[in-house]
Amino acid sequence: MLDELWPGLLAIAATRAAAPPPVMPAGLRHDAQHGWQLTGDAGRETAAQERFALFKPLIDLDSWVVAQLGQSLDGCIATRTxxxxxVSGTEVLEHLHRLRALSDAVIVGAGTVAIDNPRLTTRHVPGPNPVRVLFDPQLGLAGGVQRAHVFTDRSVPTLWLCDARWRAQAVDLAGAARVLAVPGLLRDNGAPDVAAAVAALRARGLKRLLVEGGGVTVSRFLAQRALDRLHLSIAPVLIGDGRRGLLFPGPERMGDCARPRCRVYSLGGDRLWDVDMRS
Ligand SMILES: NC(=O)c1ccc[n+]([C@@H]2O[C@H](COP(=O)([O-])OP(=O)(O)OC[C@H]3O[C@@H](n4cnc5c(N)ncnc54)[C@H](OP(=O)(O)O)[C@@H]3O)[C@@H](O)[C@H]2O)c1
Structure with a gap:
């Protein structure tokens, strides 16, 4: 069912969510009050409604920040190495590629590029590749540019997002067109300012942002309240002393902990939690 709807979802994303595409996608309709909805047979099927609900917040709005992590039962996103x-199964991997295709930009931390060396393309689903953003305020990847796929593969644009104090070094290594050097991206206390990163990307017209990982980067966006949604998938695997997913300063009392609105979906053997971070 998702495969049938997918071209319509891509068409909506391509024309910006607020303005319906010139040709109404099959199986979908739009009104100002309810946003995008399923129609026809799909509109009467519970399974179709369920799958559509996961994407509806992303096509109803023109601008959002969504993070994803695929973690184990014990809260790890990778082994200690x-x-x-x-970590996650193939359905979660496909979902990740769909998220990329609906995004203007996909953001990853320097640790992920150094260790995983991802390409960040949409090769598992039809759809456009987002701009790749390496969120690296302190230029930690300076020694790894030559081997990083996000720099060596020139088929998709990459932006190296760093604090303005490292502009010259970054331009030397990657070229001016690939550097987005932002004043104040690093606060005086050495912590990255996520709001400054989001503002700089929006100023470039990159409004739908997927924060893909790793745990440190997603946790920074979460702790600074920059996320609209979190797609957190949990796989039935135990990793042990691996790399943590979410880790941020929390309250002392259980009663003060956040309980955001969530909806859970089955993706193969994994469970995907769609967390409304604005609730
Ligand atoms: N399961 C998933 O969904 C998923 C998704 C993405 C990544 N991952 C995994 O997550 C791990 C990486 O995540 P992470 O939380 O450690 O980091 P991250 O969020 O990807 O990147 C930020 C961290 O990397 C540090 N860093 C800077 N330069 C580095 C370098 N050259 N080499 C290594 N680290 C550097 C940064 O330090 P400063 O702030 O001091 O610069 C910061 O602590 C990898 O093992 C990757 O495979 C899993």
């Missing part, structure tokens, strides 16, 4: 291939 950084091996993350593959």
């Amino acid at each position: 950084g091996d993350a291939a593959f």
Whole structure:
């Protein structure tokens, strides 16, 4: 069912969510009050409604920040050596590629590029590749540019997002067109300012942002309240002393902990939690 709807979802994303595409996609309709909805046979099927609900928040809005992580039952996103291939099953991997295809930009931390060396393309689903953004305020990847696929593969644009104090070094290594050097991206206390990163990307017209990992980067966006949604998938695997997914300063009392609105989906053997971070 998702395969049939997918071209329509891509068409909506391509024309920007707020303005319906010139030709209404099959099986979908739009009104100002309810946003995008399923129609016809699909609109009457519970399974179809369920799958559509996962994507509806992403096509109803023109601008969002969504993070994803695929973790184990014990909260790890990789082993202690950084091996993350593959924590999640194939359906979660396909979902990740769909998220990329609906995004203007996909953001990863320097640790992920150094260890995983991902390509960040949409090769498992039809759809456009997002701009690749390496969120690296302190230029930690300076020694690894030559081997990083996000720099060596020139078929998709990459932006190296760093603090302005490292502009010259980054331009030397990657070329001016691939550097987005932002004043104040690193605060005086050395912590990255995620809001400054989001503002700089929006100023470039990159409004739908997928924060793909790793745990440190997603946790920074979460702790600084920059996320609209979190797609957290849990795989039936135990990793042990691996790399943590979410880790941020929390309250002392259980009663003060956040309980955001969530909806859970089955993707193969994994469970995907769609967390509404604005609730
Ligand atoms: N399962 C999943 O969904 C998923 C998704 C993505 C990645 N991963 C895995 O997550 C792990 C990486 O995540 P992470 O949380 O450690 O980091 P990350 O969020 O990818 O990157 C940020 C961290 O990397 C550090 N860093 C900077 N330069 C580095 C370098 N050259 N080499 C290594 N680290 C550097 C940064 O330090 P500073 O802030 O001091 O610069 C910061 O602590 C990898 O094992 C990757 O395979 C899993």
